Amino acid sequence: MPEDDARPSGAKTWEVVVGWVEERILDGRLVRGSMLPAERELATQLGVSRAAVREGVRTLQASGVLCPNVGAGATGGTMVAGEPHVALTRMLRMHVALANFPARDVTQVRVVLERLSTSLACAHADDGARARMREALNAMDDDELTREEFNRFDTRFHVAIARAAGNRLATDLTVAIRESMRQPIMRGFDEVADWHLLRSQLRSQHHAIMSAIDARSAAEAADLVEHHIWSAYEAMPRLH
């Protein structure tokens, strides 16, 4: 029976399962912590194969909507608080790589999201969050870093700011978009003519952003992050 789904006619049956779950989430019959019926039961109820149920469930796991309940079988799943950002990041990263979203468009969206999360971080960042930002910042001052290592700490700095925003959707979207730009930025770094110049610009811009966050100057921090993102974009011709 699972093999039914290999046939084109079965190509949509997993969507029945996704639709069934979605409908119940939207009308509140399934909430965080709810258990799905067993795989066999759900298959009977929806008139689809168990393979279709499994595929629908896996799809929703990949979206961070369901999580597997270990030991309870494949569909004894729990509705989750989940980690939507994992699925979001993966999805955006692939779509950016497929150039469904040109780098200029992504950068424009990145600017408004990082303006928001940086402003919010000025109000919400606690000592621990500020320590994480400063740690990434200080790591970037090491002249021995490869461009790849530098890029990793650069991402970490921006992600630490986003995580301090206190708005989970802003954080998740900011992180997903920053992560989706990691490889294009890395390739951009590799092709920059004057790497030392770019590196020192990025460092001083980061330090200025950090100072504004420490001073809780939300408007200034937002303007600095916007200028920083656009100037890095302009410095990397391959992104254009």
Added chain:
Amino acid sequence: MPEDDARPSGAKTWEVVVGWVEERILDGRLVRGSMLPAERELATQLGVSRAAVREGVRTLQASGVLCPNVGAGATGGTMVAGEPHVALTRMLRMHVALANFPARDVTQVRVVLERLSTSLACAHADDGARARMREALNAMDDDELTREEFNRFDTRFHVAIARAAGNRLATDLTVAIRESMRQPIMRGFDEVADWHLLRSQLRSQHHAIMSAIDARSAAEAADLVEHHIWSAYEAMPRLH
């Protein structure tokens, strides 16, 4: 063999498939229009069951990354331009419903995205786009509409603006977030004490936004849309 995946030990094998595709998209070996290897071949190559391959592929279809190539079997898939917003919308809608993202957080993000897409629409909206906005706007002036119908045209007005932005990522995110708020806003409408007052406020705010777009006054349109979104939010206590 497909049944292997029902066992907890097999719970991660579909992720191998997703990871394999993702890696090749990120390094450029798979581009838009590329075909995946046949299901059987991919299963052998990755050392997983055909069911795992199928589940991985379905997951990527649900993310809008792959699309089925009808007639070529379950995994004879094509890499796509895709419709990332369909997957994004569905995902965000469920996470908003699960309250993984509180309405206040969503509204805050919605404001910065709609500011951006409205500003861009001032520059990029052509006659057709403006006609679609005006059509939704005029429909909302009908006093006979139910609250649900009013909400539908309200969504359509905001979506028409977002689609005119000329930045696909901004459009997709704005539409996904606006759509994810459709049901909460609908429930909010149902509980508003003075519906006629709210309706007339929303109408006049929409008309003002339309005028600013017609005048290509980007800064004014962005401010108007921000004020509009927050005032609607404040008027619906159940969102708070």
